[in-house]
Structure formats: structure tokens, C-alpha cells
Amino acid sequence: MNRDNMNNIVAKEFSDALARCNEQGIDPGTVRTGLLTIAIANFVNGIGLESTIALFEVMPDQIRSGMFNRFVDPSRPAVVNPAPPYHEPVSVTQQQPIDVNRHSKPPESHPAPPTAGIKRRRL
Structure with a gap:
């Protein structure tokens, strides 16, 4: 099977x-x-974190160029309202905020505290 078919x-x-989600009353924006x-x-x-970041940095230009227009449903009216306001990401359990910076180095103004060795004892 060729890539276009896939x-x-x-x-x-x-x-x-x-x-299907829409039929069940699930908000399409949530889906x-x-x-x-x-x-x-x-x-x-x-592909890794850095490659993903590089890929998504060029996405706005690709979207503007019409690269994804073949997947747009022409029978649906164009959305004219602005994007919803940004909300701080939360964990899937909604229990705690997600640390979105966990993959980056701490800023120079806030150096990471030294970590003490963990002492373990055998039982």
C-alpha cells in the first residue's frame, strides 16, 4: 500500500x-x-524531543501554505472565532500541574540544588 493510501x-x-465522539455528546474541541x-x-x-520541536516550529508556515487543505471539509463553515484562552496544562488525572519544563535545563538565575546521595539499607 502506498503512503497516500495509508x-x-x-x-x-x-x-x-x-x-463518534460527537454522536456521544463529547465536546469536539476536547477530542x-x-x-x-x-x-x-x-x-x-x-523522533525525539528536539526533532519534534524543530518539526512544530515550521508547522505555521506549512499550515498557511495550504499543505493540510486536502483534509479540510469544504461543507463546514470556516471558524472565525479566535483560539480559546491558554490554560496551564494539568496531568491526565487533573491532580497536579504538569512540569512542562522538565526536559530543559534550569535557568541560570535558579541553579538546580545539589542532590544528596540516597542512603539505602538492606532489609
Whole structure:
């Protein structure tokens, strides 16, 4: 099977999943956010953090160029409202904020505290 056919099958599956969630009364924005989160995590796991960052840095230009227009449903009206306000990310259990900077070095103004060795005893 060629890559275009595979991409079309995957796009249809995602579209069908969105439709099923909509039928069950799940907010489409929540589904889209979930799909995007899973997709980004898949890229980080597959190509690494730095490569994912580089990929997503060029995405605005690719979106503006119309690269993704073939997946846009022309029967749906264009969305004219602005993006929803940013909310601090939270864990999937909604228990605690996510440390979005855990993969980066601490700023120079806040050096990391020295870590003491962990003493373990055998039982």
C-alpha cells in the first residue's frame, strides 16, 4: 500500500472517531485537543524531543501554505472565532500541574540544588 493510501486511511479513522465522539455528546474541541496531544507525544516518542520541536516550529508556515487543505471539509463553515484562552496544562488525572519544563535545563538565575546521595539499607 502506498503512503497516500495509508495517510487517507488514518485521516478517515480519525475523522470517524471525531464523529463518534460527537454522536456521544463529547465536546469536539476536547477530542481535537486529545488527538493533538496524542500525536505530539507520538512524535516525541518516535523522533525525539528536539526533532519534534524543530518539526512544530515550521508547522505555521506549512499550515498557511495550504499543505493540510486536502483534509479540510469544504461543507463546514470556516471558524472565525479566535483560539480559546491558554490554560496551564494539568496531568491526565487533573491532580497536579504538569512540569512542562522538565526536559530543559534550569535557568541560570535558579541553579538546580545539589542532590544528596540516597542512603539505602538492606532489609
